[in-house]
Amino acid sequence: MSTDFELDDAQLAAELAARAGDLLLDLRDRELGTDPLPKDDARALSRRGDADANGLLLAMLADHRPGDAVLSEESVDDPARLGAARVWIIDPLDGSREFGLPGRPDWAVHVALWERDAGITAAAVAQPALGRVYRSDTCSAAFTDHARPRILVSDSRPPEFAAPLAERIGGDLQPMGSAGAKAMAVLRGDADAYVHAGGQWEWDSAAPVGVALAAGLHCSRVDGTELRYNEAHPYLPDLLICRPDLAPALLSGIADLTGAAADSPRVAMVREYLGSLLSHDASKVRLAADCFRVENGRRTGESGPEIVRELETGAQYLPLTAIRELTFTEFGTDVVARFLLDMSVGDETSTVALTEHFAVPGAEIAAVTAIIEPA
Template sequence: MSTDHELDDAQLAAEMAARAGDLLLELRARELGPNPLPSGAARELSRRGDKEANALLLRMLDQHRPADAVLSEESSDEGSRRGADRVWIIDPLDGSREYGLPGRTDWAVHVALWERGAGITAAAVAQPALGRVYRSDTATAAIGERERPRILVSDSRPPEFVAPLAERIGGDADPMGSAGAKAMAVLRGDADAYVHAGGQWEWDSAAPVGVALAAGLHCSRIDGSPLVYNEAHPYLPDLLICRPDLAPPLLAGIAELTGTLRDTPRVAMVREYLASLLSHDASKVRLAADCFRVENGTRTGDSGPEIVRELETGAQYLPLTGIRNLTFAEFGTDVVARFLLDMAVGEHTHTVALTEHFAVPGAEITAITAIIEPVVRPA
C-alpha cells in the first residue's frame, strides 16, 4: 500500500523513471557530441550518468517512501532488504554502453517495487531517447503480426543457442542494447520475443518484467521457472519475455538445445568475473568495496573499485586470449574455479594453470585468492 497520498506506487515509479531519464538526457547532450567518444571517456560518461541518476532516485525514495528498502545497481547491498516487506529494485541506467554511443536510443531507466508475498507490484521503464515511459498500471501489449517472429537478444552477449532456436520457430534474431529496451520492443509489438542467457542482475529485469507481466506477456526463466526477486544473491542470469503463444515452442526449443543445467548464483557471479578478464568489461562484476585479491601470496588488489579499474584498463590483462578447461566447485559460501589461461607472448601463446578461490558470503565477492602455476608441456 502506498505511504504517500500524492502518488501511488506505480505513479511514483513512473515519475522516478521519467525524472532520472531527463537527467540522463541533459548530461548526454552536454557531454556527447556527434562523434563517438574514446572508449575510456564513453565509459566514464556512463558511470557518471549511473551515479547521478542513482542519487536522484534515492533522494526521491527517501522523500516519498522513507521506510522502504532499496536494491540498486549503483549502491552497496547491505542485505537488510531481505527482511523488508517492500523493496525498490532500481537500475539508474540500463544499457550503459549504448548510452555512451551517439545516436543510440536503446538504453533505459528501471524502477520496480517488490512486495513480500506478491512479487513485483509496481514498475516503470523509461526510454528517455524515445520520450516514452511504460508503467505497470497502464501498460498494454501490441501483438505483432509478422510472418517470421523476431527474437531480440543482447547486443554484446547473445545466447549461443539463439540461431538454431530462431530456425526452429521460423524466425529471425536481432541484437539490441538494454534489457528494458528489448522488453519494451516486445510490448510495442516491434518484436515477438526477448531471450537472454548471458548473465543479468535482478535490477536488469525487475522493472521490465513487472511492466511486461502487467501487459499480459509471458515472462519466465529460460527453463520456464518463475522469475523471483529480492533474493540473497541478486544474480538472475536468464529470462524469456514473449507473446504468450510463442512461450511453449520457445521453451521447448531452449530445453532441447541447452538441457536443464544452469549455474548457481555464486558460480554465475564468478563466471562474470572470469569473463571480464578477456572482455575488459567489468560492468557486470559485483565486488565489495573492501574486496581484495591475492596472487601467489602477493596482494594485487586492495579494493573493489581498484580491481574493477585493473580489469578494464590494466596492461597485465591485455595479452590474455582465452580460458580453457574451466570447472567450478562450490563449498558453502565459497567458489573455487580451476582453468587454463592463455596469453599472447610475442608470436607465441603461453599457458598457465590457475586455481582461484572466491569468497561470496552475500551479494558481492569479498575476496579473491589465486594460485598461478606454469603448464609444463611434454618434451
C-alpha cells in the same frame, strides 16, 4: 523529509523513472556529440550517468517512501532488504554502453517495487531517447503479425542457443541493447520475443518484467520457471519475455537445445569475473568495496574499485587470450575455479594453470585468492 503519499506506487515508479531519464538525457546532450567518444571517455560518461541517476532515485525514494528498502545496481547491497516487506529494485541506467554511443536510443531507466508474498506490484521503464515511460498500471501489449517471428537478443552477449532457436521456429534474430529497451519493443509489437541467457541481475529485469506481465506478456526463466526477486543473491541470469502464444514453442526449443545445468548465483558471479579477464569489461562484476586479491601470496588488489580498474585497463591483462578446461567447485559461501589461461605476446603463446578461490558471502565478491603454476 516529506512523507507525501499522494502518488500511488505505480505513479511514483513512473515519476522516478521519468525524472532520472530527464537527468540522463540532459547529461548525454551536454557531453555526447555526433561523433563517438574514445572508449574510456564513453565509459566515464556512462558511469557518471549511473551515479547521478542513482543519487536522484535514492533521494526521491527517501523523500516519498522513507520506510521502504532499496536494491540498486549502483549501491552497496544491504542485507536488511531480505527482511523488508517492500523493496524498490532500481537500475538507474540500463544499457550504459549504448548510452555512451551517439544515436543509440536503446537505453533505459528501471524502477520496480517488490512486495512480500506478492512479487513485483508496481513498475516503470523509461526510454528517455524515445520520450516514453511505460508503467504497469496503464500499459497494454500490441501484437503484430510478423511473417517471421522477431527475436531480440543482446547485441554484445547473445545466448549460444539463439541462432538455432530462431531457425527452429522460423524466426529472425535482432540485436539490441538494454533489457528494458528489448522488453518494451516486445510490448509495442515491434518484436515478438526477447531471450537472454548468460548473466543478468535482478535490477536488469525487475521493472521490464513488472511492466510486461501487467501488459499480458509471458515472462519466465528460460526453463519456464518463475522469475523471483529480492533473493539473497540478486543474480538472475536468464529470462524469456514473449507473446503468450509463442511461449510453448520457445520454451520447448530452448529445452531441446540446452542440456547443461544452470550456474548457481555464486558460480555465475565468478564466471562474470573470469570473463572480464578476456573482455576487459567489468561492468557486470560485483566486488565489495574492501575486496582484495592475492596472487601466490602477494597482494595485487587492495579494493573493489582498484580491481575493477585493473581488469578494464591493466596492461597485465592485455595479453590474456583464452580460458580453457574451466571447472568450478562450490562449498558454503565459497567458489573455487580451476582453469588453464593462455597468454600471447607477439608470436609466442604460453599457458599457466590457475586455482582461484572466491569468497562470496553475499551479493558481492569479498576476496580473490589465486595460485598460479606452470601448466
